[in-house]
Amino acid sequence: xxxxxxxxxxxxxxxxxxxxxxxxxxxxxxxxxxxxxxxxxxxxxxxxxxxxxxxxxxxxxxxxxxxxxxxxxxxxxxxxxxxxxxxxxxxxxxxxxxxxxxxxxxxxxxxxxxxxxxxxxxxxxxxxxxxxxxxxxxxxxxxxxxxxxxxxxxxxxxxxxxxxxxxxxxxxxxxxxxxxxxxxxxxxxxxxxxxxxxxxxxxxxxxxxxxxxxxxxxxxxxxxxxxxxxxxxxxxx
Numbered sequence: 001x002x003x004x005x006x007x008x009x010x011x012x013x014x015x016x017x018x019x020x021x022x023x024x025x026x027x028x029x030x031x032x033x034x035x036x037x038x039x040x041x042x043x044x045x046x047x048x049x050x051x052x053x054x055x056x057x058x059x060x061x062x063x064x065x066x067x068x069x070x071x072x073x074x075x076x077x078x079x080x081x082x083x084x085x086x087x088x089x090x091x092x093x094x095x096x097x098x099x100x101x102x103x104x105x106x107x108x109x110x111x112x113x114x115x116x117x118x119x120x121x122x123x124x125x126x127x128x129x130x131x132x133x134x135x136x137x138x139x140x141x142x143x144x145x146x147x148x149x150x151x152x153x154x155x156x157x158x159x160x161x162x163x164x165x166x167x168x169x170x171x172x173x174x175x176x177x178x179x180x181x182x183x184x185x186x187x188x189x190x191x192x193x194x195x196x197x198x199x200x201x202x203x204x205x206x207x208x209x210x211x212x213x214x215x216x217x218x219x220x221x222x223x224x225x226x227x228x229x230x231x232x233x234x235x236x237x
Contacts, residue, residue, distance in 0.1 A: 001022070001023045001046070001056075001057065001058050001059070001060075001140060001172060001174070002021070002022045002023070002055075002056075002057040003019060003020065003021050003022075003045075003046070003054065003055065003056050003057075004020050004054055004055040004057075005018050005019075005020065005053070005054040005055065006018070006019045006020070006021075006042070006045060006052055006053075006054035006055070006056065007019075007052060007053045007054055007197075008038065008041045008042070008044075008045050008050055008051070008052045009051070009053075010041075010050055010051065013196070013197075014196075014197040015038040015041040015196060015197055015198065016038045016041050016042050016045065016052075016197055016198045017197040017198065017199050018054070018199065019042065019054075019198065019199065019200055020200070021191065021200065023172060023174060024172070025139070025170070025172055026170040026171070026172055027172055027173075027188050027189070028166055028172075028173040028175070028186055028187045028188050028189075029173070029174045029175075029187055029188065029189050029190075029191060030174075030175055030176075030177055030182070030183035030184075030186060030187035030189070030190045030191065031174065031175070031176045031177070031183075031190075031191045031193060032176075032177060032178070032179075032180055032183050032190060032191070032192055032193070032229065032233060033192055033193030033194065033195075033198065033201075033233065033236060034193075034194075034195050034196075034233070034236050035178065036196060037193050037194065037195050037196045037198045037236070038193060038196050038197060038198030039144075039176040039193055039198065040144055040176060041198070042176075042193075042198060043065075043142045043144055043174065043176060046058065046063070046142060046174070047063060047065060047142060058140065059140075060138050060139060060140040060172075061138075062136040062137060062138040063138055063140050063141075063142060064133035064134045064136070064138040064140065064141040064142065064171075065133055065141075065142050065143075065144075066126075066129055066130060066133050066141065066142070066143040066144065066146040066175075067144050067146075068144050068145045068146070068148050068149070069149065070125045070126060070128070070129040071129070072117045072125060072128060072129060072132075073117070074116065074117050074118055076117070077113065077114050077115060077116060077117070078104065078109060078112050078113050078114070078115055078116075078117060078120070078128055079097055079100055079101060079104065079113040079114060080097070080100075081117060081128060081132060082100040082103055082104060082128065082131045082132045082135050083096040083097050083099070083100035083135070084132065085132065085135055085136050086099060086100065086135060086136065089136070099135060100131070100135055101113060103131040103132075103134060103135045104128075104131055106131065106165075106169070107127040107128070107130055107131045107165070108127065109124060109127055109128060109131065112124070112128075121154070122149060122150050122151075122154055123150060123154045123157060123158045123161075126146060126147065126150070126158055127158070127161070129146070130146075130162075130165070134169075134171065139169075139170065139171055139172055140171070140172045140173075141166075141171050141172070141173045141174075141175075142173075142174050142175070143173065143174070143175035143176070144175070144176045145175075145176055145177055145178065146175065147159065147177075147182070148178075155182075156214065159182060159185050159186060160212070160213055160214065162186060163185065163186055163210065163211045163212045163213075164211040166186075167210050167211040168211075175187075180226050180229045180230050180233065181217075181226055183229070184204075184206055184208075184222060184225050184226050184229065185212055185216065185217075185222075186212075187206055188205070188206055188210075189203055189204065189205055189206060190203070190204040190206060190229060191203050191204075192204070192229065192232055192233065192236075193236075194236055195236050201232065201236065202232060204225060204228070204229055206225065207221070208221060208222055
């Protein structure tokens, strides 16, 4: 995935200005920066949801997307929530549900297939949302603060799960977060955006072993990089 000279403007405001970024297959890239700086606008441009100038090259026909809220439908069971994108493509229901069941198994929710969504915990809902985002076969995932609604303990559990899952499945991922700790925990690179309009201030390479577990939190290299990025974030205001 590659963007060149990407700028996003709407409602009379310049949200993103001439951003260049290339993401390798299977790489996980985190985007951090001040609140309201244009991080979400950057994702929306890649998804084609907002007008932009510049060039976006995406090899994947389908892009998986996880918004801040899971957007699951309470009147559908877990299986049909995952199968919904396939239903909308006109894939026969039997075939769509078979594919959806495979993804439920990937995220460890196969036994919950015929349960109602309201019976799931917050972490389980996010795993279900991940399955739905990827069910079309996409190997590119965009995520906008996918763990923001979780408490600290469940957030950490899901970060560990995502680290292991994305590494195993080789999913190219770009995710937005306000948590530098989360960015360093999950990503291969951390991209720091400036205040609006968003420009790339610096890109940090995370040279820590993967997949990562809770023991990485006490790693001096992890702690040093988190502190370094926070210092740069604070300089942006």
